[in-house]
Amino acid sequence: MRKPEKELAEIKAMMERSSRFLSLSGLSGVLAGIYALIGAGLVYYWIYFPSSPWGEGVESLKSSVIFQRLLIVAFVVLVLAIGTAGLLSQKRSSKTANQFWSPASKRFMKALFIPVVSGGLFAFSLMHEGQFELIAAATLVFYGLGLINASHFTLNDIKNLGFGQLILGLIAAFFPAYGLLCWALGFGVLHVIYGAMMYYKYER
Amino acid sequence: MKGNYDKAFENIVRLRVMSVLMANEQYDFNGFKELMEVTDGNLSSHLRTLEKQGYVEVEKSFVGRKPQSNYSATTAGKVAFQNHLNYLENLINQNKI
Numbered sequence: 001m002r003k004p005e006k007e008l009a010e011i012k013a014m015m016e017r018s019s020r021f022l023s024l025s026g027l028s029g030v031l032a033g034i035y036a037l038i039g040a041g042l043v044y045y046w047i048y049f050p051s052s053p054w055g056e057g058v059e060s061l062k063s064s065v066i067f068q069r070l071l072i073v074a075f076v077v078l079v080l081a082i083g084t085a086g087l088l089s090q091k092r093s094s095k096t097a098n099q100f101w102s103p104a105s106k107r108f109m110k111a112l113f114i115p116v117v118s119g120g121l122f123a124f125s126l127m128h129e130g131q132f133e134l135i136a137a138a139t140l141v142f143y144g145l146g147l148i149n150a151s152h153f154t155l156n157d158i159k160n161l162g163f164g165q166l167i168l169g170l171i172a173a174f175f176p177a178y179g180l181l182c183w184a185l186g187f188g189v190l191h192v193i194y195g196a197m198m199y200y201k202y203e204r
Numbered sequence: 205m206k207g208n209y210d211k212a213f214e215n216i217v218r219l220r221v222m223s224v225l226m227a228n229e230q231y232d233f234n235g236f237k238e239l240m241e242v243t244d245g246n247l248s249s250h251l252r253t254l255e256k257q258g259y260v261e262v263e264k265s266f267v268g269r270k271p272q273s274n275y276s277a278t279t280a281g282k283v284a285f286q287n288h289l290n291y292l293e294n295l296i297n298q299n300k301i
Contacts, residue, residue: 002216004292004293004295004296004299005296007219007292008289008292008293008296010216010219010220010223011219011223011289012223014219014220014223014224014227014239014240015223015224015226015227016227017239018223018224018227018228018231018235018239019224019227019228099238099239102235102238102239103228103231103232103235
């Protein structure tokens, strides 16, 4: 018979590895945060500059040039962030000899992307209807819910990140004037902080 | 002494299979294989043993033209595993005193 401590450790490891996606890369969180901050900086420059980064910037949004730029920036940030996360997580899972496409990782992605894709489409419909005030709030709230949902299938730290995004989203919903600021804090600063935390905790 | 050392879980592959099935409602053959790096023959013989014991159930189906075997733990299997866990925990607690 094996030692009971070892046997219990084995059981726990097997349960975690089979049900949770553990290769999520912290570094990709930091990079995603930086992309988001750059994007938010550009948007601030187009809409608010040279005044402070809050308040009614909606007038300038009515011009279709800025509207198009906004869409392009959002799209580029999204693609870069998801691409980086996928690539670095894949690299990490091969380094730790874990499978990247496993039942656990598929469940994780399903749990994350159903709310996030709905949120994206919802935000797009807001844009389409010209309701720019609530776009930041909508993306933050849906993303936060997605993260909380997906946290059951990955490292637990993700849950707190989700609550952070959710709270910022609700603040942005009640105070739309601070939308861009909340968005930069959530998608930018929180990502950088959490990514760095996870990197130091799990990847060194 | 509470709990019971279950011979069915003496083998490490069977222990791992059962751990996975406690944490997941269903798991398929290839999933097990990738997770624990065992050969087909080894894995299927251990799965058959657990099936004969009545600890796991198998559901065979086709995905496209590929056969797929989905395994899940039975109630008896879950109870047996819990007993096994209790036994291990008690053993550890006793050794501490």
